Structures are given as C-alpha cells and as structure tokens.
Amino acid sequence: MHEFIEYSDPAQQAEELAAVVARQLSDTLARQEKATLAVPGGTTPARFLSELSNTALEWNRVSVLLSDERFVPETEPRSNTRLLKEQFVRNAAAEATIVPLYAAGATPESVLEQFSAGVRKVSPIDVCVLGMGADMHVASLFPGGDNLAKALDVAGPDVLIPMRASGAEEPRVSLTASALTGATHLHLLIMGPEKLAALRHAESEGSAMQAPVRIVLGRRNLTVHYTNGGE
Numbered sequence: 664m665h666e667f668i669e670y671s672d673p674a675q676q677a678e679e680l681a682a683v684v685a686r687q688l689s690d691t692l693a694r695q696e697k698a699t700l701a702v703p704g705g706t707t708p709a710r711f712l713s714e715l716s717n718t719a720l721e722w723n724r725v726s727v728l729l730s731d732e733r734f735v736p737e738t739e740p741r742s743n744t745r746l747l748k749e750q751f752v753r754n755a756a757a758e759a760t761i762v763p764l765y766a767a768g769a770t771p772e773s774v775l776e777q778f779s780a781g782v783r784k785v786s787p788i789d790v791c792v793l794g795m796g797a798d799m800h801v802a803s804l805f806p807g808g809d810n811l812a813k814a815l816d817v818a819g820p821d822v823l824i825p826m827r828a829s830g831a832e833e834p835r836v837s838l839t840a841s842a843l844t845g846a847t848h849l850h851l852l853i854m855g856p857e858k859l860a861a862l863r864h865a866e867s868e869g870s871a872m873q874a875p876v877r878i879v880l881g882r883r884n885l886t887v888h889y890t891n892g893g894e
C-alpha cells in the first residue's frame with residue numbers, strides 16, 4: 664500500500680516534499696552519472712517547485728521533464744513549461760536541463776516522435792512527482808480522453824501520447840502510464856478537501872479508465888502528500 668502524509672499547511676508540504684525529492688535525487692546521483700525528475704504542471708506545484716529550486720544539488724546532472732503539457736504558447740498562464748521555467752529552472756536549479764514537451768506552432772502529433780526520443784533518452788524516471796485533478800486525472804490522462812486506453816497500457820511501448828478530452832481545455836501531450844509507473848520513486852501532490860475526496864473515491868472503486876490516478880495507487884514506491892490548504 665502507498666504511504667499517505669498529511670501536512671499542516673502548503674508551506675510545510677512544499678518544504679518537506681522538496682527535501683525528500685532532493686534527497687532521492689542526490690542518492691541517485693551518488694549511484695549514477697545523471698538523474699531524471701518529472702514534475703506536474705497546473706496550479707498546485709508552484710510552491711514546491713520554487714522551494715526545490717533553492718535546494719543545493721548538482722543540478723547540471725539532472726534532467727527535468729513535465730508529466731504533461733498543454734499545447735498553448737509559453738506566454739499563456741496555462742503553459743506548464745512557463746510554470747517550470749518561472750518556478751523551478753532558476754536559483755540553484757538554473758543548470759537543470761529541461762526535456763521539451765512543447766514547440767511553438769506545433770501540434771502534439773507533429774512533435775510526438777521527436778519529443779518521445781527526448782523522453783526515452785532520460786528514461787527511466789528516477790523521481791516522479793504527479794498532481795491530480797478533482798476528476799482524478801493525473802498528468803494529462805483524463806477520464807474520457809481520446810487516447811486513454813492506449814495511454815494506460817503499463818506494458819506499452821509509448822512514453823508520450825497526444826490527448827484530447829472534454830475535461831482538458833486544449834490539446835495535450837502526456838507521459839504514458841508505462842513511462843510514469845516505471846519511475847523509481849513516485850509522489851502525488853494534492854491540496855484541498857475536494858481532491859482528498861477524489862483520491863478516497865479512486866482508492867475505493869472504479870477502473871483506471873474512470874479514475875486514471877489508479878495507475879499509481881497502491882504502489883509501495885508511492886507517497887501521497889496532502890494538505891487541506893490554507894496558510
């Protein structure tokens with residue numbers, strides 16, 4: 664069964680998750696030349712990413728990729744790449760290498776092969792932090808997504824997949840279940856009672872087609888990091 668940790672507030676959640684992730688990356692770098700970190704987009708991880716960016720580590724040996732990207736220009740507030748650049752690839756972490764999941768003017772399909780090759784080069788992921796929507800999506804694996812069945816194949820050959828879904832405002836690319844669940848360390852970062860209720864629901868019933876977060880639930884290498892919110 665996965666571990667569940669509740670924090671008193673978002674500041675404590677961000678600090679403690681950043682410390683764990685940094686320690687896991689540092690342990691990885693003690694064993695191998697390079698390490699790969701995957702992080703979520705959306706609204707929840709900003710504080711954690713900012714905290715992690717201030718942590719001392721040999722970031723020039725770390726590749727960082729998003730769990731998924733929304734196909735909007737980097738100038739848009741919804742761009743996950745923008746979040747990554749603004750909150751993480753700066754301070755101590757300025758030397759981390761971003762694995763791109765977005766190109767201006769492209770479609771998910773037109774860059775899929777090129778970006779998949781980039782993801783494969785840094786696979787398997789050493790530390791993977793995921794967010795979750797209240798609809799129980801992780802990365803851009805949305806209930807009802809057009810490529811969901813293929814994306815959920817944990818033994819499948821694909822690492823990246825285009826995704827369109829009514830719950831997603833724009834076309835996406837997402838790491839697949841096989842890429843995500845191949846990570847050595849998994850973390851799920853959630854905030855607020857609505858997401859806790861969604862997590863409890865996903866834990867208790869349904870399939871991964873209905874609740875894609877189930878691809879990671881129950882795994883012994885998963886830790887859920889929860890705070891109710893507030894300061």
Ligand SMILES: O=C1O[C@H](COP(=O)(O)O)[C@@H](O)[C@H](O)[C@H]1O
Nearest residue numbers: 703704705706707794795796802
């Ligand atoms: O669309 C997305 O949603 C999830 C959750 O985002 P949040 O804003 O509710 O924190 C996120 O994990 C994913 O990376 C993002 O693209």
